[in-house]
Amino acid sequence: MYEIDIHLLENPYSIFIKKGLLNHIGDEIKKIYSNEKIAIITDKNVENLYGKNIIDSLKEKDFDVKLIVVEPGEQSKSIDTLKKVYEELLAFEITRGDLIIAFGGGVVGDLGGFAAATLLRGIPFIQIPTSLLAQIDSSVGGKVAINLDQGKNLVGNFYHPKAVFIDPDLLKTLHPRFFKDGMAEVIKYGCIKDSGLFEQLKKYPSKEALMKEIEQIIYKCCSIKKEAVEKDEKDLGERMLLNFGHTLGHAIEQYYQYKKYTHGEAVAIGMYHITQKSEAIGITKQGSSNLIKEILIQYGLSYSFPEMNKSENIEAIGLDKKNKGTHMNIVLLEEIGKSFIKKIQREEITQYL
Ligand SMILES: NC(=O)c1ccc[n+]([C@@H]2O[C@H](COP(=O)([O-])OP(=O)(O)OC[C@H]3O[C@@H](n4cnc5c(N)ncnc54)[C@H](O)[C@@H]3O)[C@@H](O)[C@H]2O)c1
Numbered sequence: 001m002y003e004i005d006i007h008l009l010e011n012p013y014s015i016f017i018k019k020g021l022l023n024h025i026g027d028e029i030k031k032i033y034s035n036e037k038i039a040i041i042t043d044k045n046v047e048n049l050y051g052k053n054i055i056d057s058l059k060e061k062d063f064d065v066k067l068i069v070v071e072p073g074e075q076s077k078s079i080d081t082l083k084k085v086y087e088e089l090l091a092f093e094i095t096r097g098d099l100i101i102a103f104g105g106g107v108v109g110d111l112g113g114f115a116a117a118t119l120l121r122g123i124p125f126i127q128i129p130t131s132l133l134a135q136i137d138s139s140v141g142g143k144v145a146i147n148l149d150q151g152k153n154l155v156g157n158f159y160h161p162k163a164v165f166i167d168p169d170l171l172k173t174l175h176p177r178f179f180k181d182g183m184a185e186v187i188k189y190g191c192i193k194d195s196g197l198f199e200q201l202k203k204y205p206s207k208e209a210l211m212k213e214i215e216q217i218i219y220k221c222c223s224i225k226k227e228a229v230e231k232d233e234k235d236l237g238e239r240m241l242l243n244f245g246h247t248l249g250h251a252i253e254q255y256y257q258y259k260k261y262t263h264g265e266a267v268a269i270g271m272y273h274i275t276q277k278s279e280a281i282g283i284t285k286q287g288s289s290n291l292i293k294e295i296l297i298q299y300g301l302s303y304s305f306p307e308m309n310k311s312e313n314i315e316a317i318g319l320d321k322k323n324k325g326t327h328m329n330i331v332l333l334e335e336i337g338k339s340f341i342k343k344i345q346r347e348e349i350t351q352y353l
Pocket residue numbers: 043044045046049072073074077104105106107108110130131132133134137138139140141142143144152153170171172173174175178181
């Protein structure tokens with residue numbers, strides 16, 4: 001089993017990665033939690049596939065388990081769904097000594113984590129991420145949130161789980177589009193911090209070949225995120241590197257109202273496009289954008305910037321909550337595996353569009 005310890009002053013915790021982990025999750029949780037009550041928040045898809053496995057494993061260890069099931073998809077990161085989750089948790093008479101498990105993709109992780117962070121001023125929680133994106137990104141780092149009509153993740157908190165349990169076998173049932181979506185973020189880690197990972201990803205001739213080494217790939221990605229989170233828990237410096245490709249990616253997602261492109265698909269385009277521009281300006285090593293293009297093609301991701309009105313585009317970027325005032329931060333590559341944050345005047349963004 002791979003283990004990563006996240007060293008945070010107030011909330012240290014560990015990430016465990018192992019194929020088949022879900023089947024003995026009861027044993028693992030017993031090691032770190034001694035009360036009985038556990039509320040599992042999940043979505044319908046994950047419940048249908050794995051609800052019985054998790055419940056059986058927990059009940060075998062005599063836990064008193066309640067399953068709270070939300071609709072799959074981004075629309076569940078809403079105040080309405082959050083309210084229903086609170087109501088079900090209260091009906092279960094949960095207390096601050098009990099445990100919540102967020103069992104699902106990034107939506108369930110963010111929603112369940114936010115419910116855990118806020119109900120009764122905070123209930124301990126564990127992440128069991130089930131999508132690739134959640135296993136390499138959203139379950140690590142403590143960001144939890146829901147959306148408002150005005151934008152994504154506008155109500156949230158930093159609230160770390162007690163542990164993260166990752167079972168890569170669960171990815172076998174993930175829809176190929178969501179797998180690809182997560183792969184964009186895996187590629188991002190290679191681009192910003194690890195040219196070795198980037199090279200490794202280039203060598204897999206098929207998804208099957210990649211899946212044979214998926215535990216180690218997830219381990220590498222989580223280790224990169226761990227470093228960024230430890231250095232910059234509240235996302236004010238180093239952690240921003242994780243936003244490589246996201247400024248343009250968010251603009252694309254927003255422009256198409258989150259309907260045409262998944263997050264990863266939009267980030268993929270953002271990574272290629274911004275690198276193409278920074279290369280042309282002379283900031284990034286020649287040939288880097290081509291390497292990104294080739295790997296995106298290899299993993300079935302698009303790289304070409306969609307037809308978009310530039311001024312609307314800038315407006316969308318301006319709405320990005322991470323960018324404040326007259327300046328904005330963008331993440332650029334020196335070369336594959338080396339990234340940095342560049343502070344630019346807001347108008348200068350046009351050079352990168
Ligand atoms: N907190 C963070 O740091 C952070 C970071 C990145 C993204 N996010 C958030 O994550 C969310 C996206 O996460 P996501 O891509 O996992 O979306 P998601 O949670 O909607 O999951 C994608 C789909 O896959 C299904 N699914 C999940 N696991 C499955 C499995 N093992 N087998 C079959 N189907 C499965 C889900 O039911 C859903 O339909 C966004 O809301 C985004 O804002 C958060």
